[in-house]
Amino acid sequence: MGYKNKSSISCCILGAGTIGMIFAAYLKRIGIKVYILHHEDKPKTVLRARLQGSDLSGDYSFEIVTPEKAIDTDFILVATKAPDVLNALKGVQDVLNNGSDVIILSNGMGFHEKAEKLYQSARIFAATTTEAAHTSESGLIHHSASGRTVLGAFSSTKSPKWLTTWLNAIPDSSWTQNIKIALWEKLAINCVINPLTATHNCRNGDLMKDPALKELVKELCLEIEMVRDAAKIPCAGGPLFDLVSKVIFDTATNFSSMLQDMKAGRTTEIESITGYLVEMATVFEVEVPANKKLLEEIQIRYF
Numbered sequence: 547m548g549y550k551n552k553s554s555i556s557c558c559i560l561g562a563g564t565i566g567m568i569f570a571a572y573l574k575r576i577g578i579k580v581y582i583l584h585h586e587d588k589p590k591t592v593l594r595a596r597l598q599g600s601d602l603s604g605d606y607s608f609e610i611v612t613p614e615k616a617i618d619t620d621f622i623l624v625a626t627k628a629p630d631v632l633n634a635l636k637g638v639q640d641v642l643n644n645g646s647d648v649i650i651l652s653n654g655m656g657f658h659e660k661a662e663k664l665y666q667s668a669r670i671f672a673a674t675t676t677e678a679a680h681t682s683e684s685g686l687i688h689h690s691a692s693g694r695t696v697l698g699a700f701s702s703t704k705s706p707k708w709l710t711t712w713l714n715a716i717p718d719s720s721w722t723q724n725i726k727i728a729l730w731e732k733l734a735i736n737c738v739i740n741p742l743t744a745t746h747n748c749r750n751g752d753l754m755k756d757p758a759l760k761e762l763v764k765e766l767c768l769e770i771e772m773v774r775d776a777a778k779i780p781c782a783g784g785p786l787f788d789l790v791s792k793v794i795f796d797t798a799t800n801f802s803s804m805l806q807d808m809k810a811g812r813t814t815e816i817e818s819i820t821g822y823l824v825e826m827a828t829v830f831e832v833e834v835p836a837n838k839k840l841l842e843e844i845q846i847r848y849f
């Protein structure tokens with residue numbers, strides 16, 4: 547493949563789900579020493595994963611380590627589900643209090659600020675990605691789409707010393723001085739597609755086929771734009787409806803992550819997605835009735 551083992555950078559992954567494993571494989575293939583972080587001593591010392599569906603296909607093994615090991619690594623990559631981010635960080639609080647670089651890759655917003663307040667010695671970075679993967683029943687990780695990944699420091703604008711290595715490892719990745727723009731863009735997409743597909747039990751593409759659902763997509767987009775403008779988050783492109791429509795078309799056959807969580811009986815990420823938007827709407831005194839209704843519906847029915 548032509549990837550040389552020449553990196554002296556090392557990192558820990560916190561949250562070894564499908565996306566966590568995709569990033570672990572990207573980092574490992576250029577020679578970064580990648581560990582999987584676990585709070586307690588596990589009987590297993592190695593985590594093995596088989597990836598398929600892209601040029602990452604193959605068998606991987608990662609050493610499982612306890613938090614003390616993270617002190618010697620260059621960064622911790624958090625790839626848990628949104629509701630687990632703060633708990634996962636609590637498990638490594640001694641490392642964070644010692645001063646550490648943390649990249650939070652999870653969907654949603656709200657926890658970055660909280661992490662920064664809780665662990666002031668740590669440097670918090672945020673990343674957002676359109677990489678997609680799912681685990682099949684047999685435990686294989688299927689890398690269904692390679693995507694774009696944007697990374698930035700959450701409050702400061704200073705880039706980390708491992709940035710060049712990260713950019714070499716993660717395909718189609720970039721550094722931004724204002725990660726909040728990218729986080730809001732992903733939040734907006736998730737606010738529309740995830741709860742709508744979850745409450746209507748449909749594929750992403752169905753949101754554009756049904757005229758009533760398409761109207762709802764428009765209404766949600768307008769409300770989100772009002773909150774984003776009130777929060778003074780610069781808008782990267784044109785109208786949000788155009789961006790969301792494109793994502794819906796590009797992922798037409800997908801079942802959204804929220805619908806998958808719901809079907810599997812897992813806690814959804816609604817609190818960090820629509821919950822965060824509604825919280826911001828309250829702060830900036832913007833009315834968001836359509837988003838509020840969806841939030842309540844998911845909280846009552848599935849949360």
Ligand code: PAF
Pocket residue numbers: 735736739740750793797800801802803804
């Ligand atoms: O959460 C998801 O499912 C994805 O972020 C997206 C873009 C909505 C596509 O399904």
